[in-house]
Amino acid sequence: MPLAEELAKKQREIAISEFFERNKQILGYDSPTKALLTAVKEGVENALDATEEAAVLPEILVEVRKLGKDEFAVVVEDNGPGIFKKEVANVFGRLLYGSRFHSRRQTRGQQGLGISGAIMYGQITTGKPATIRTRTAEMDVAYELDLIVDTRKNKPSVQREEFKVWDKKQGTRVEIPLKGRLIGGKQSIVEYLKSTAIVNPHAHVRYQPPEGDAIVWERATSELPPKTVEIKPHPYGIEIGTLLGMAKETKSYKLSAFLEEEFTRISSRVADEICKAAGLDPNTRPKSMSLEEAKAIVDAIPKVKVMAPPTDCLSPIGERLIKKGLKNVLGNLRPEFYSPPVSRDAAVWQGNPFQVEVGIVFGGDLPPDQPVDVLRFANRVPLLYQAGACALTQAVEAVDWRRYGLEQRGGQGVPYGPAIIMLHVCSTKVPYTSEAKEAVATVPEIMTELDLALKESGRRLKTHLSKKARREKTREKFEIVQKILPQIAAKSASIVGKKVPNLDATITKIMGVVWIEEAVAFEGGTYTVTIDVHNFTPAGKKLNLHALLPRNGWTLGKVDPKPADVREDGKFTWELKRIGSVEKATVTFELLGLEKGEYDETDLYVSGIPPELVIGAEPLPGDWELNYKEFEQEEAPAVAAEEEDEIDYDEAEEKLDDE
């Protein structure tokens, strides 16, 4: 037989299940250790998606039972809507089968591969089927079945089915026997569940390990996160082939209607603009769109201003939870500085809206001589494996952190230092590097947003560090001036036989700064913030003091003095009338409703005074729109008033030498 014919005989179709049977590692089953975590992860993500779908507060039970030397049963149970009987076998026994693949909104599962993949791994390594029990609100009893995936055909093979009484009104329970190995540490089930609980504070999670007591993460809020809304693709980044495919399937008869119908953020005005920029008649029939026409439209889209995508399809973690997440990771360690989390506006990659969030903590008790800890999240799911392959890690590695005060050899790679960086990407479609969903691919649009967010966080860190350095330097000067100067004056006065002079004028002349110092105290559920403004200049000073408070999560208690301006987004302004030389003004306010450890520092700004005179607050940034008075500042008194008391220090020095 000729070779080509012989080879042709070997050609055949490969079932997706056969493919993954031989490539288990692609689904996250490289090793028994990882396999156990992956199976738990798939179950928990399904449980969270299901309860979210039904808008019920999640009650999730995770159990790992030991069956043999390296055999475990992974059980995940939820109180979701349950699964319609005739779909159960397909949902669990068939790869690439699901409900979320075609919907464009933020969910954890997207592929219809996760749980059926876990079941397949289980049957390959133990020879045993998985057991599923489910009950919908309409059912009187639960439906239970044992099944495996028929890998040759990618079809479920049901081994047993029956109805069972279940005290649960609705929900689903999956039990998968599999080969595994249980480990502790950063990539353990406990760590995964802890991180999951932090970013899903509305969930109640109970974990029963093979030995010892159950661990429970109580619900931190009974408010459900707003349900994400399904949207059409955004026109930005759409590919020619995709556009042609959509045009072929649309029900619209006109190009302009097609654009308006099938995309988000395209109004009829924008649709017309796109047609015009593409040089096409808005009445063209989309079904007969030619390659050249599609190309013209794709080229025209970036030239037309299209609104950013709506964000109700996304569910970011939010500043407060990011901070809380970081605190939780820290345990008993007390950092020196929490950089205010950076949350970027929604952007688009290939038609999919996405959003990036970054938080950094720095210093304090954090170990200084090790790589910075990078915590990765995607669609509210912690990512524990494949750090090196992940866009989130690579974005951190690409920033020159030396500019922002962290140590980094050669200006690239994960920096060293006492810091933790937390990153979250959420999207209607997270581009994972593989079906195991362990790492985000380095899609250019996402890399750009990550880079911007990290650099913004870096600047905030840098600002803190320079503020700290400047403050320390001034404090040193202060100490010298306040300790040494009076001693010299006293000694000199006693030598030349004059009375010790008042040094205020001299000190203020040397120091020449307005010193702002903040103290934060927590007692009985109330944060009291005290801000002292010392005038260490020779003349009286006036200024506006601005404080930027967290956007939400607190209510205001007493405030003194009354602020001149308070805004909804947490921006406070006080007008501080004349503070005399060597005098101070004090601003205090109370914040209620925050937990211990949630507040540590206020972002302070000043205006109406030359900013270089101020230590402890930054000049008011330009985006803080209102213009406050530029006070006219007093002149310093030209000559010291108590001339007669002045000591001739040269004379004193001479006398001192003679002694």
Next chain:
Amino acid sequence: MPLAEELAKKQREIAISEFFERNKQILGYDSPTKALLTAVKEGVENALDATEEAAVLPEILVEVRKLGKDEFAVVVEDNGPGIFKKEVANVFGRLLYGSRFHSRRQTRGQQGLGISGAIMYGQITTGKPATIRTRTAEMDVAYELDLIVDTRKNKPSVQREEFKVWDKKQGTRVEIPLKGRLIGGKQSIVEYLKSTAIVNPHAHVRYQPPEGDAIVWERATSELPPKTVEIKPHPYGIEIGTLLGMAKETKSYKLSAFLEEEFTRISSRVADEICKAAGLDPNTRPKSMSLEEAKAIVDAIPKVKVMAPPTDCLSPIGERLIKKGLKNVLGNLRPEFYSPPVSRDAAVWQGNPFQVEVGIVFGGDLPPDQPVDVLRFANRVPLLYQAGACALTQAVEAVDWRRYGLEQRGGQGVPYGPAIIMLHVCSTKVPYTSEAKEAVATVPEIMTELDLALKESGRRLKTHLSKKARREKTREKFEIVQKILPQIAAKSASIVGKKVPNLDATITKIMGVVWIEEAVAFEGGTYTVTIDVHNFTPAGKKLNLHALLPRNGWTLGKVDPKPADVREDGKFTWELKRIGSVEKATVTFELLGLEKGEYDETDLYVSGIPPELVIGAEPLPGDWELNYKEFEQEEAPAVAAEEEDEIDYDEAEEKLDDE
């Protein structure tokens, strides 16, 4: 409608092509830059596999043509067997369709996803079909067609087909229009092709970039690598479920015959041993194998000694090509040391034989202050992306290189220093982390082998470094002794008015070493190796000198003196008869047939002499089986012969002070 029913309506099957249409990044199409390289890679790997299949020397043409601002055509043409007409559309227009998935031998392509994925990416981003032309030896003309992948159905959609005259007797040519961006540097097409050419020296590769002249990598050998042979799975690491599946499909009627038939390295004796260890009757019918029986067999297998898998299913790169590959990467840089490449014996992961190879170069001109360059290869294919996710990189990161003389913060991570580490894994099934085949998953068995190979390489590096350090220290001592001693002697002699004495006895007493020095010269295609053995001890010395030469790639020229023993695996031994004190013996030999730069240093060992006396050669390792004579060494003469000439140095010193 109840929620569960509503959700059920959304459930549907997802075609594998739809899945990858939305998850292009999983196939390696994250960005236009990467997409261009990925498409070239898929084409070239197919071309190499096809020519290997037909046992012809590969003639590969790669062309990248610019079609528009960010649109290119990627063309790959080979001289393989061509494709049988009725299979062409399926091979190129259908995902998960191929001939190599079910065969257990080393090939580059395995999944039936590569080239059809490239075509799909091309049609999505440009709206254009790919063009394929193929001709088998039996055809008079070529068959040419334009096709796209119907992503909804995962079926080819042929747009045009015709027969065409082609001056090529047999081969295949693929042309794919796609959105891309052309870059230079480490992840460029040129680098990829260069690395490919190095590890496939039997291939002729011609690359025509969009602008400028073609680059040609000439064939370095016209010898085809031995064709890899298809094998049955090895029993090690087989999973219960897999075994059950095999038992169900076997044609054997008895358990023992089934084991012997379906696995490699199971003889009837071994099959019986397994049955015995499992407590099962060898006559059990495999088709009715129970879960418990399967479990017993899986547990029994590791208790029975099964031969390592045959290696003719694998095609490792080999020591010579590894070294050549490293040299090529170095360009004009001249390293100080090429560690002899480490090639591990074949091992098994989940029934799949695999082999690990590691090479290291160190020092010389290599830049000292940057992370070590890690070059990754899998099944003779260079891996350019996803380094962080790859078992090969992670194995390097896990070794404590500080023990082997490289700088590494905290004893983990990629080490710093003037070095390049090259790693190759070949297997009948490489466990890639994703379908893009960019990184190898961290399967425990592979991690273990990589670790062992790296540590062995590390030890070789360390040996070199300590040898170097010891040699340098001794050389320093030498210089001091040989320079200073005669001066002191001369000065002292002149002061006390005696004649300058012969210092040999004194020097040898101070040095007390046998100094072995090697010089390697290349001229007219011949390497001449000269090894001088200086006896710097006070007494005569005898020893065996052993040289370990590369296993192959050279023939021997003149040798002087005649070796006492020569073995096929490159082990040479000379018995060096008495070398008098302060005398030297010389061994020279010629190596023919090596290229310039291929040989730089001989691994030298000694026996028959206390090894601590020797500088420049290591003690003969135990695995060098033959036992050579333990020579009886002479005693050093008790007292120096020329007593009367001896200078009283104290006297000289006194006189010197008086001057």
